[in-house]
Amino acid sequence: MEDRRIYKANALIEAGYRLSVAEHRILLACISQVRRDSPITDEVLYTVRAKDIAERADISRQAAYQDLKAAADRLFERHVTVPYAPDGKAPVIRKFRWVQEAVYHESEGKVSIRLSKPVLPYLSQLTERFTVYQMDDVARMTSAHGIRLYELLVQWRGRGEREVEVGWLKRSFQLEGQYASIKDFKRWVIEPAVEQINNVSPLWVEWDQRKTGRKVTHLRFTFGLKDELETSKPSKGNEAKRVHSGTNELVAGIPKHVIEQYANPGESYTMAAARLHADRREGKVAW
Numbered sequence: 001m002e003d004r005r006i007y008k009a010n011a012l013i014e015a016g017y018r019l020s021v022a023e024h025r026i027l028l029a030c031i032s033q034v035r036r037d038s039p040i041t042d043e044v045l046y047t048v049r050a051k052d053i054a055e056r057a058d059i060s061r062q063a064a065y066q067d068l069k070a071a072a073d074r075l076f077e078r079h080v081t082v083p084y085a086p087d088g089k090a091p092v093i094r095k096f097r098w099v100q101e102a103v104y105h106e107s108e109g110k111v112s113i114r115l116s117k118p119v120l121p122y123l124s125q126l127t128e129r130f131t132v133y134q135m136d137d138v139a140r141m142t143s144a145h146g147i148r149l150y151e152l153l154v155q156w157r158g159r160g161e162r163e164v165e166v167g168w169l170k171r172s173f174q175l176e177g178q179y180a181s182i183k184d185f186k187r188w189v190i191e192p193a194v195e196q197i198n199n200v201s202p203l204w205v206e207w208d209q210r211k212t213g214r215k216v217t218h219l220r221f222t223f224g225l226k227d228e229l230e231t232s233k234p235s236k237g238n239e240a241k242r243v244h245s246g247t248n249e250l251v252a253g254i255p256k257h258v259i260e261q262y263a264n265p266g267e268s269y270t271m272a273a274a275r276l277h278a279d280r281r282e283g284k285v286a287w
Helices: 021-031 050-057 061-077 117-122 144-154 166-172 182-200 226-230 256-262 269-281
Strands: 005-009 046-049 079-082 094-097 099-105 110-115 130-134 161-165 203-212 215-225
Touching: 005 021, 005 117, 021 046, 021 050, 021 061, 021 110, 021 144, 046 050, 050 061, 061 099, 061 110, 094 117, 110 117, 130 144, 144 161, 144 182, 144 203, 144 215, 161 166, 166 182, 166 215, 182 203, 182 215, 215 226, 256 269
Parallel strands: none
Antiparallel strands: 005 130, 046 110, 079 094, 099 110, 161 215, 203 215
16 A cells, blocks of 8 residues: 655644544645645645555545545635644744645545635645654544644654643644543543554553643543564663663553562563553553
């Protein structure tokens, strides 16, 4: 399958918008075709085929065909509100549509999308303050909130932690006025999104909440690459090394002193962290 990367300015990652899963799939398929090695114009039509969506999303071709035209029509009406310029330096709020034209080819099972002119600087010729990930990282997700949360996490992939204010997250997801109860917000938005990321993306993620007074005001996410946990093994000649440090440094999102408490003889920090994450998900241990 062709390798497709998604490049977005961080301003677009943190923008306020709401799309269905099918709309996300169409838009990401277009963005993955944007050339980054030369200036782009709004004259380009990007073609998205139902059979390609079906293959990447692991859904039936019939379902992909049914979703394609309806999603393209809705996408034509969608808008996005960005909080700052593509380079991240100018605090300016801009509101514009994602696309300016959608052409559905009835007998060919495909749509052609012309992106709007204002969105182009947030997708091309980005030299700093941008996020990149593979389209296939989110292709099989069935939660639109899962796709948005995944982008917000990979934006901070170098840190492995991100704390966000609940109100800000609702605005980014365009959920203002909904889920007045934090319990409902966690149940219907955060928990399904985290489950999707853990099940079908390259990331593992754990989350917690922080209160200001008696009110939950922030959500804290800890995350990392699954491959780094699953493939990490003690180096040759170091198989018997036990973890020990006495510091609060994080390994795969777990403080080292916690890993030391639960580590088995011969485990590296990374191996122990992988096992602890699995044990926690199965309810075998709490840390």
